[in-house]
Amino acid sequence: MIPTITWFNIPADDTGRARAFYKKVFAWNVEPFPGMEQAGTFEISTGGIGGEILLRSHTGEPITVFIGVSSVDDYATRAAGSGGRIVIQKTAVPGRGYFAICEDTEQNRFGLWEDDPRAG
Template sequence: MPTVTWFEIPAADTGRAKEFYQSLFGWNVRPFPVEFKEDFWMVETDDGVGGDLFRREFRGQQMMIYIDVPSIEACLRRVVDLGGRVLTGKTEVPGMGYLAVCEDTEQNRFGLWERVEGSDE
């Protein structure tokens, strides 16, 4: 069954946001192991769902969840069939998997994640 596998938290002040989430939930927030972008942090939770925290990239940018699915292509077809929209089609994350971004019927954005066979991500 598809489940939430990753989340993204944009922040105007990443230091303040790190302190907030560490204090509120006890999450471990540390520098991301790969240099994707400046001011980019990995968030680790106790239940294995991970995420990232980074400097907000555009006004109004909100949190995003990613749902692990066996086939992004099949899920994108279902999104459209059910009245949603595909905002970003299947995009490779080298060595890790693929992602896509969609919008539901209520204009809520969510991501899809398809891991590469043999990847821990």
């Protein structure tokens, strides 16, 4: 498996406003994320990789890309051992998989994603 970008997150102060923007500009299908409707989270279908619009955690939070890997644990360890760091440890997304957020040597953040429908 060659790690490739598989997902992206777009942080927003107003997820409804961001939804309208991306639908209008790119004609993406942007619908409420199943199980996350109360949080105002939207799932994006681009015809290529998918993504989501979610509430911003902090000012200046950038769009984050997620790289699909065979093992979040292995690739997070590789990132940390190569001069980067793990910002958010491996976290389960129930029924979908696991993610972690890392930082490279230039303080750019990226996510790691491991598909696993057994995640809980």
